[in-house]
Amino acid sequence: MIVIDVESLLAGVVALDGHELPDVEVAQSVVELRRLVDATDALWIRLLGEFDRRELWQPDGARSAAAWLRRECRLVHPTTATALLVARAARALPASGAAFRAGTISFEHMRAIVPAAEPARREVALRADPIFARAALWMNARQMSNVVRTWLQLADG
Numbered sequence: 001m002i003v004i005d006v007e008s009l010l011a012g013v014v015a016l017d018g019h020e021l022p023d024v025e026v027a028q029s030v031v032e033l034r035r036l037v038d039a040t041d042a043l044w045i046r047l048l049g050e051f052d053r054r055e056l057w058q059p060d061g062a063r064s065a066a067a068w069l070r071r072e073c074r075l076v077h078p079t080t081a082t083a084l085l086v087a088r089a090a091r092a093l094p095a096s097g098a099a100f101r102a103g104t105i106s107f108e109h110m111r112a113i114v115p116a117a118e119p120a121r122r123e124v125a126l127r128a129d130p131i132f133a134r135a136a137l138w139m140n141a142r143q144m145s146n147v148v149r150t151w152l153q154l155a156d157g
Contacts, residue, residue, distance in 0.1 A: 039103030042090070045110070046101060049087030086110045089117035093125060095133035105133065108141035116148050116155075124155050 018026055048069075051057070057068035066080040075083075089110060090097035096113050099105040113132050116125040128151055136144050 035103045038106045039101070041107045042100045042103060045083060045087045045090055045107070048083055049091050052084055052087060053091075082111060082114075085114045089114045092117045092122055093129040093132070095130040096136070099133040099136060105136040106141065109136040109139075109144050112136075112141050112145035112148055115152055121152075121155055128155075 016029075018029070021029065048065075052065045055065075057065045060068060060072075062068035062071065065084055066077065069075050069080040069083065070077065073080075086107060090100050093113065093116070096105070096110065100107075100110050113136070116128065116132065118125075132144070132148065132151075135147055139147065
C-alpha cells in the first residue's frame with residue numbers, strides 16, 4: 001500500500017526560502033514547482049475520480065460527491081463541480097488524461113478540454129484526444145479553450 005507522507009512533503013516545501021537562492025535557481029524553481037503543482041493537481045483529480053466512481057461519499061451521508069467535497073475539503077460549489085468534470089474527462093480521454101497526470105498539461109488545460117468529453121460526443125472526442133493533448137503542450141489554457149470550442153462547432157455541426 002502506498003501512503004503519501006503529506007506532512008514531510010509540505011515541510012520541505014515550506015522550508016524553501018527563495019531569498020537564499022541565486023537568480024537562475026529561482027527561475028528554474030518557478031518552472032519546476034509549477035510542474036509539481038500540475039502533477040499534484042492531476043493526482044488529486046485522479047483520486048477524486050476514483051472516489052466519485054466508487055461513490056465513497058455515500059457512507060458519510062453526503063448527497064453527492066460535490067457536497068462531500070464542499071464539507072470535507074472546504075471548497076465552494078463551482079470548484080467542486082469543475083473538479084469532478086475534469087476527473088471524468090481525464091478518465092474518458094486517455095491521451096489528455098496521461099499528459100495531465102504527467103504534469104505536462106495543467107488543470108486549466110483539462111478544464112478547457114472538458115466540453116469535448118461529454119458522453120454524447122465521447123466517441124468522436126476519443127479520435128481528437130491525442131490532438132488535444134499535443135496542442136495543450138504549447139498552448140495556454142485560453143488558446144486550448146478556443147481550439148476545443150472550434151472543434152465542438154465542427155463535431156456538432
